[in-house]
Amino acid sequence: MNNYFELKIVINPDLEEIVADIFFSNFDCEGVVLEEETYKDLEMTSTTKGTLRVFLTSYPLNLYDILKTERELLKNRGLTDDELGSWEITLDEKENQDWSKKWKEKWTVTHVTDKIAVVPSWLDYTPKSDEVIIILDPGCAFGTGTHQTTQLCMKALEKYLNKGDDVADIGTGSGILAILAKKFGANSVYGCDIDETVIDVCKENAVINNTEAIFELNTADKITKKYDFVCANILHFVLAEIMGDLKNIMKPQALMSLSGILDEKKDMVLDAIRRENLQIIDTISQDQWVSYVVKKVD
Numbered sequence: 001m002n003n004y005f006e007l008k009i010v011i012n013p014d015l016e017e018i019v020a021d022i023f024f025s026n027f028d029c030e031g032v033v034l035e036e037e038t039y040k041d042l043e044m045t046s047t048t049k050g051t052l053r054v055f056l057t058s059y060p061l062n063l064y065d066i067l068k069t070e071r072e073l074l075k076n077r078g079l080t081d082d083e084l085g086s087w088e089i090t091l092d093e094k095e096n097q098d099w100s101k102k103w104k105e106k107w108t109v110t111h112v113t114d115k116i117a118v119v120p121s122w123l124d125y126t127p128k129s130d131e132v133i134i135i136l137d138p139g140c141a142f143g144t145g146t147h148q149t150t151q152l153c154m155k156a157l158e159k160y161l162n163k164g165d166d167v168a169d170i171g172t173g174s175g176i177l178a179i180l181a182k183k184f185g186a187n188s189v190y191g192c193d194i195d196e197t198v199i200d201v202c203k204e205n206a207v208i209n210n211t212e213a214i215f216e217l218n219t220a221d222k223i224t225k226k227y228d229f230v231c232a233n234i235l236h237f238v239l240a241e242i243m244g245d246l247k248n249i250m251k252p253q254a255l256m257s258l259s260g261i262l263d264e265k266k267d268m269v270l271d272a273i274r275r276e277n278l279q280i281i282d283t284i285s286q287d288q289w290v291s292y293v294v295k296k297v298d
Helices: 013-026 063-076 148-160 176-183 196-208 236-248 263-275
Strands: 004-010 029-033 037-040 043-047 051-056 089-094 110-113 116-120 132-136 166-170 188-193 214-217 227-233 250-262 278-286 289-296
Touching: 013 029, 013 051, 013 063, 063 089, 110 148, 116 148, 132 176, 132 196, 148 176, 148 227, 148 250, 148 278, 148 289, 166 176, 176 188, 176 196, 176 227, 188 196, 196 214, 227 236, 236 250, 236 263, 250 263, 263 278, 263 289
Parallel strands: 116 132, 166 188, 166 227, 188 214, 227 250
Antiparallel strands: 004 051, 004 089, 029 051, 037 043, 110 116, 250 289, 278 289
16 A cells, blocks of 8 residues: 555634645545544544645645745735735655545544534434435535635524525535535525636535536626525635625525624625625634625615
8 A cells, every 4th residue: 555645734623625725636535634633531632723634535736836926825815824824835645554544533523513513424314303404525625614714604593594495505515505405495506616616526525415406617707597505615705805706696684694604704795795885694603713694775
């Protein structure tokens, strides 16, 4: 069996899924571990929070050049060095001892709400009678259900989605929000992303969850259909840039869940909401993240 490479990168834990997605998109990445905690007598004795562990099948050529480019792109979009973290890296080659399973060891069922659970595909889980479960391979694409920004959209879907709605998920990642919408009774679901590597993952996840959904490489400005409910779990600066395009795909009186917003960056999104004359009907927060449910009123 071939050896593998374990990379550790020091990041701002708020952006852990964004950095993880960079590795999935650019390298031969088989999985990541976002955070590990060690407990003794019910007290946490250590944590790896702030250090992302990445499992690679081959030596990452041009590693530093690619990460430098990706970091600059994020900075050009408004994130500071402090908000990104240092991105200090250690890289070790290790003997292959079922390493492809190693990153799975810390994953368990994620209970987003009393009615929503995200279950790794390799675990057996019996849901409660009124519980909706999403079966997913954590780490396969951005949006695994464990991050606060994804959970905020999931909570909005549970609270505001009406059965029979047509739903669009812009920046779909793993497809988790589109799949959840269908399980909550949506008439049709559509997901798009600018990362072509995730589209096949979305389709596979839909099959695993026995849901019908359309996923394709696309952006909001090129969509002509109108929707009753729109999800957009994207970084704050992207939301601000495309708010008009998002509004254009909403039916009259349609709702939209906006997430991916650090509390300290919310003003940029609020300005865009006001610019497009969207009405905020709910604000949902979790830790340092905030999301808005808005309504199209004109």
